[in-house]
Amino acid sequence: MGPLIPNELISFEWSSIIAIIIGIFFGFILEASGFSSSRKLAGVFYGYDFAVLKVFFTAAIVSLIGLLYMDYLGYMDMSSLYVHPTYLWGAIIGGAIMGIGFVAGGFCPGTSLSAVAIGKIDAIVNVIGIMVGVFIFSELYPLFEPIYNGYFEGNITLVDSLGVNQYWFVFILTVVAIVMFAATDMIRKRVKKVFY
Amino acid sequence: MKELEKTKRISIALTLFILAVLIGLLTYKRPKHTYAINTQKALEKITDNDFFVTLEHINNPNYVPIDVRSSNEFEKGHLENAINIHTPEILNEANSAFFKELKELNKTALLYGNNPHEANVPFLFLYQLGYDNIKLLSIQNSYSQNKLISQNCAIEKSENDIQTFINESVKKANVKVVPKKIIRPVKKIITVQKKKKKAPEGGC
Amino acid sequence: MVNRKLVKFLSFRYIILATILIVLAGSLVLLPKYEQQEGISPEELLSLAISPERYITTDELADRIINQDPSLLLIDVRDESDFKKYSLPNAFNIPLKNILNADSESYLNQDAFDVILFSNDNFHSDQAWLLCNRLNYKNLRVLKGGISNWFNTIINPKKPTENMASNAFELYTFRKAASIYFGVAYPQKIIKKPVIKKYVTKTPTAPTEVQKKVIPKKKKKKMPIEGGC
Numbered sequence: 371m372g373p374l375i376p377n378e379l380i381s382f383e384w385s386s387i388i389a390i391i392i393g394i395f396f397g398f399i400l401e402a403s404g405f406s407s408s409r410k411l412a413g414v415f416y417g418y419d420f421a422v423l424k425v426f427f428t429a430a431i432v433s434l435i436g437l438l439y440m441d442y443l444g445y446m447d448m449s450s451l452y453v454h455p456t457y458l459w460g461a462i463i464g465g466a467i468m469g470i471g472f473v474a475g476g477f478c479p480g481t482s483l484s485a486v487a488i489g490k491i492d493a494i495v496n497v498i499g500i501m502v503g504v505f506i507f508s509e510l511y512p513l514f515e516p517i518y519n520g521y522f523e524g525n526i527t528l529v530d531s532l533g534v535n536q537y538w539f540v541f542i543l544t545v546v547a548i549v550m551f552a553a554t555d556m557i558r559k560r561v562k563k564v565f566y
Numbered sequence: 567m568k569e570l571e572k573t574k575r576i577s578i579a580l581t582l583f584i585l586a587v588l589i590g591l592l593t594y595k596r597p598k599h600t601y602a603i604n605t606q607k608a609l610e611k612i613t614d615n616d617f618f619v620t621l622e623h624i625n626n627p628n629y630v631p632i633d634v635r636s637s638n639e640f641e642k643g644h645l646e647n648a649i650n651i652h653t654p655e656i657l658n659e660a661n662s663a664f665f666k667e668l669k670e671l672n673k674t675a676l677l678y679g680n681n682p683h684e685a686n687v688p689f690l691f692l693y694q695l696g697y698d699n700i701k702l703l704s705i706q707n708s709y710s711q712n713k714l715i716s717q718n719c720a721i722e723k724s725e726n727d728i729q730t731f732i733n734e735s736v737k738k739a740n741v742k743v744v745p746k747k748i749i750r751p752v753k754k755i756i757t758v759q760k761k762k763k764k765a766p767e768g769g770c
Numbered sequence: 771m772v773n774r775k776l777v778k779f780l781s782f783r784y785i786i787l788a789t790i791l792i793v794l795a796g797s798l799v800l801l802p803k804y805e806q807q808e809g810i811s812p813e814e815l816l817s818l819a820i821s822p823e824r825y826i827t828t829d830e831l832a833d834r835i836i837n838q839d840p841s842l843l844l845i846d847v848r849d850e851s852d853f854k855k856y857s858l859p860n861a862f863n864i865p866l867k868n869i870l871n872a873d874s875e876s877y878l879n880q881d882a883f884d885v886i887l888f889s890n891d892n893f894h895s896d897q898a899w900l901l902c903n904r905l906n907y908k909n910l911r912v913l914k915g916g917i918s919n920w921f922n923t924i925i926n927p928k929k930p931t932e933n934m935a936s937n938a939f940e941l942y943t944f945r946k947a948a949s950i951y952f953g954v955a956y957p958q959k960i961i962k963k964p965v966i967k968k969y970v971t972k973t974p975t976a977p978t979e980v981q982k983k984v985i986p987k988k989k990k991k992k993m994p995i996e997g998g999c
Contacts, residue, residue, distance in 0.1 A: 544795035
């Protein structure tokens, strides 16, 4: 939970409770916005629906801008935020595998669970597949370990590694994202409509 | 009708978003006092620069002596032209305005107390707030017949060679058997609990 | 029916949202920049600084050293040369200019020990205290009067004159006993000489017996929060 638990503002035991509450809301919103439909999710690859792309990019930009403002005004401290450690090749290979699974199955891990909740059979199969994958990975862990733990780059951010001003970076990212939204909208209009 | 439904949702989200931004901006209060330099820079400055003034140089017209003792002691006796600002009141509005004014006039504030240590805290404190026109008067005050007597005094001077004193005393005591072992610091192992950053894994 | 104008206005909703985002991001770039505030607020720091709580007297410190208080951590902020000449038993040397270094932080910023800062008097230790407290390090205290005061009170206590109150004599006895503990020997011509001798011979070995202190690291159960969408 963000800066709260690591800095002991609230006790560690609360994390499970908070996680459940956030999880319920997250699942509800995923389902309410139609993300439990594999057609909608796969649409981003076929060019008839870019909702996934838009949602995740908007979420990233809004939180980024919000955090920078809160940091600027002194409501919170950016430096106490958690930065995910980068394992370069692990992330690249994992990302590729996940992408293939995404196109093939039509779900990402989270949405598959929310689709299971509304009783979709393909999602159930997908989740079973995930479990099998987890099992294989943990059985063959010694084999994968050098990649999993190797190529460690530390807790770096894009701003650190590019060495640019963070405010300019965010501004450019926002503009790029919005241009991208407009472009994807144009693509969507040209592609044959798919009803689902 | 379906289109309208969608519009409604997005406009609700829009209003909430703008509301959040507005509330954030409106509730924001700028802190009254802010540090101008960070601790690292402050440390470099106080270790590199000489900021002591002795009694002989006090007559410089650019210097404004400031008494950081309580008003009670100030009444008992103070330096000529001194202004009384007691340490706990140093952040008062009037006082910070006064320091700002001094900085604009390019005058140097000379802080003093009963001894340099008393003025040390307000000195370093104001220094971190960005008033670099501050010096410390290294004097020691005492009263004699209701008159304030100020003397120069040294700071951080090691007056006594303690180790030799101890050795000397041992010699004088004429104890032959005492094995003079210097007490070597035992290495303490300090494991500091690193502020653990928890790993929220995942993300779709 | 819903207001037509409103419907028309809302048909631009995506454009409006996009402009809001761009404006917000753009004003981030244009905002005036100021030095990032570090540490606790000045008001808080001042109220900590004027409290006499932050000092420890030489008598109290001597008492705690003699009783081998395990929670004591002495930090000498003088230069290395001074530190080599004489320092308190078991003290660590962190010169003032290194006080904010990364490896000093592990000594100063922790909650297992009471950290006592000292220097020749309490000038440099006060400065170290103020800087560290701004960074919100806890449990820091300053030895009142520093080493010089330590010398005058503990190592070389003044004998009270006859007309002084009785507690002055008590204090003197305590300080004298303490000075013997810290290695000073007295030419005792009267009685009990062997006892004192024993005392003296014993003392230098006593502090070295202090075992290595290992603070058990509080392990937090690490539970990876898995998930994501």
